[in-house]
Amino acid sequence: DGGITQSPKYLFRKEGQNVTLSCEQNLNHDAMYWYRQDPGQGLRLIYYSQIVNDFQKGDIAEGYSVSREKKESFPLTVTSAQKNPTAFYLCASTRMNTEAFFGQGTRLTVV
Amino acid sequence: RKEVEQDPGPFNVPEGATVAFNCTYSNSASQSFFWYRQDCRKEPKLLMSVYSSGNEDGRFTAQLNRASQYISLLIRDSKLSDSATYLCVVNGQGGYNKLIFGAGTRLAVHP
Numbered sequence: 001d002g003g004i005t006q007s008p009k010y011l012f013r014k015e016g017q018n019v020t021l022s023c024e025q026n027l028n029h030d031a032m033y034w035y036r037q038d039p040g041q042g043l044r045l046i047y048y049s050q051i052v053n054d055f056q057k058g059d060i061a062e063g064y065s066v067s068r069e070k071k072e073s074f075p076l077t078v079t080s081a082q083k084n085p086t087a088f089y090l091c092a093s094t095r096m097n098t099e100a101f102f103g104q105g106t107r108l109t110v111v
Numbered sequence: 112r113k114e115v116e117q118d119p120g121p122f123n124v125p126e127g128a129t130v131a132f133n134c135t136y137s138n139s140a141s142q143s144f145f146w147y148r149q150d151c152r153k154e155p156k157l158l159m160s161v162y163s164s165g166n167e168d169g170r171f172t173a174q175l176n177r178a179s180q181y182i183s184l185l186i187r188d189s190k191l192s193d194s195a196t197y198l199c200v201v202n203g204q205g206g207y208n209k210l211i212f213g214a215g216t217r218l219a220v221h222p
Contacts, residue, residue, distance in 0.1 A: 031208040042198070042214035043155070050208050090154055096208045097143040100200070102154040 002027045006091050006103030012111045013078065013085060021076045021106045023091035030095060032074035036060060037088040046089075049074055078108065086110050112137055117199050117213035124220055128189045132216050134182040134199030144175055146184045147198040149215065155198055158184075189220045 004025040013019045023032065031050050035043040045058030049068040063082025068074055074093075078085045086109050092100040117134045124130050136144075144161040159166060161173040161182050172185040182199055199213035 031210075033210055035212070043212040045209075045211065048209060056209075088152070092210065094202065094208060094210065097202055099143075099145050099157045099160060100155075100202075100210050102156075105154050 004091060004093050004101050004103045006089075006106050008106060009104065011106055011108045013108060014111060016080045018077055018079050019108070021078070021089055021091075021108070023074045023076065023103055024072055025074075025093045025101070026072060027093055027101060028071070029093035029101070030071070031093060032068070033092045033094075033100070034058075034064070034066065034074070034076045035090045035092065037090060043090060046076065113214075114138060114211045115199055115201050115213040117197075118216045119214075120216035120218070122216065122218045124189055124218070126189055126191060126220055126222055128220075129185065129187045130189055130218060131186075132184045132197050132199075132218075134184075134213055136180050136182070136199075136201045136211075138201070139177075139180060141180075141201045143202045144182050145200040145202070146171075146173055146182075147200055147212075149196045149198055151195075155212075158197070186218075189218075191220050191222065194218055194220045 007022045033048040034046040044060050047066040049055035065077045089106045091103045094100045115136050146158040147155040148158045149155040161175045163175050165174045170187045174183045196215040196217045198215045201211050
């Protein structure tokens, strides 16, 4: 089955630690996205990538980093510079001007 | 001004009611438009795409007015299961495959 997979589903980060969230898709989509969602809030764009080896900052990129070495994969690193990382992180992929498909999300908590 | 703005909600309606959600977008170069539904603590799921000619899927009708940069969603005969947050989504701004989400409008349908 084609789809988009995020892992892990739950992640706990200690203060000052970098963590990486995985996002893999087998839909052959060119574009991939990372969003952050806080309780009761909408989705805010962190980074997006339209093609391999290229990515753009979204509205809240500070404290995050990404890579796009393969079409299928778009991992997100939450660095220690992100002071309030506790949130629900969603990865999505699309073809040009089509609807987005989402992974099931990763809930990150700082402990 | 936000790129995509929605009615703030929440909308509390009885079963059987008709409810309408509105959305405006700021970039006239936007190419494609969607409504998503998001249940609590889940990823968004596509409800329907929105076309200039309007489209209908059962109890749901979506409309796009490009001149006014306005998108709407009408839900007729509301069911308890329609309770969720409805997200307006715009893609393809200026030729870029960039998905922008509205903050969402929460709908609560009560018996």
